[in-house]
Amino acid sequence: MRIIMMGPPGVGKGTEAVILVKHFNIPHISTGNIFRELFHDDTEIGKIAKSYIDRGELVPDDITNEIVHQRLSKDDVKDGFLFDGYPRNIAQAEALDKMLEEKNWTLDAVINFQATDELIIERISGRRVCKKCGAVYHIHNKPPKTEGVCDQCGGQLIQRDDDKQETVLRRLRIYYDQTEPVIGYYKDSGLIVNIDGSQTIEKTNADIMKVLGEMN
Numbered sequence: 001m002r003i004i005m006m007g008p009p010g011v012g013k014g015t016e017a018v019i020l021v022k023h024f025n026i027p028h029i030s031t032g033n034i035f036r037e038l039f040h041d042d043t044e045i046g047k048i049a050k051s052y053i054d055r056g057e058l059v060p061d062d063i064t065n066e067i068v069h070q071r072l073s074k075d076d077v078k079d080g081f082l083f084d085g086y087p088r089n090i091a092q093a094e095a096l097d098k099m100l101e102e103k104n105w106t107l108d109a110v111i112n113f114q115a116t117d118e119l120i121i122e123r124i125s126g127r128r129v130c131k132k133c134g135a136v137y138h139i140h141n142k143p144p145k146t147e148g149v150c151d152q153c154g155g156q157l158i159q160r161d162d163d164k165q166e167t168v169l170r171r172l173r174i175y176y177d178q179t180e181p182v183i184g185y186y187k188d189s190g191l192i193v194n195i196d197g198s199q200t201i202e203k204t205n206a207d208i209m210k211v212l213g214e215m216n
């Protein structure tokens with residue numbers, strides 16, 4: 001099974017990805033994870049990628065594509081993979097097509113998670129994280145017993161910079177500018193599966209499994 005997960009930040013695709021890779025026993029390939037592995041391995045391309053990330057800049061497409069290319073040459077992707085966060089724009093989608101062509105592989109599905117901006121902003125900006133133990137709460141969906149205090153360790157709950165409303169809005173704008181056109185890129189392939197990301201984790205997963213079952 002070769003799957004691409006698409007959708008705005010906070011739509012729940014990371015959570016669903018974890019369930020799917022377990023079910024299909026395929027590697028979960030997120031470029032964030034590969035970058036971290038590369039820093040750890042101390043490779044040349046890893047150092048280049050890290051220099052961008054350390055400056056708070058996006059890793060250029062050619063470097064990201066090369067890293068994905070190397071990742072696809074590993075043994076564990078022979079029976080499939082799930083991409084999460086890649087391709088991030090049309091140039092990356094075109095590069096991925098070339099890589100798959102080289103291997104005579106085709107994609108099985110492009111899962112497109114959908115939710116309104118209001119829901120995404122509410123979900124992300126309501127998130128609170130324990131400074132001490134990292135436990136995650138939500139001011140409406142999973143509030144702590146005492147406001148601002150971790151149930152598990154008594155630590156202080158904070159809002160991460162990444163979760164602040166202005167950051168979420170900026171991430172959404174980048175998504176609509178650069179990543180949403182990738183959906184259009186795959187439109188004629190018949191691979192797009194639209195999934196309602198506003199539902200519970202279980203219901204969303206049930207919808208995905210149903211559609212994937214019908215496709216194969």
Ligand SMILES: [Zn+2]
Binds near residue numbers: 131132133134154
């Ligand atoms: Zn805590």
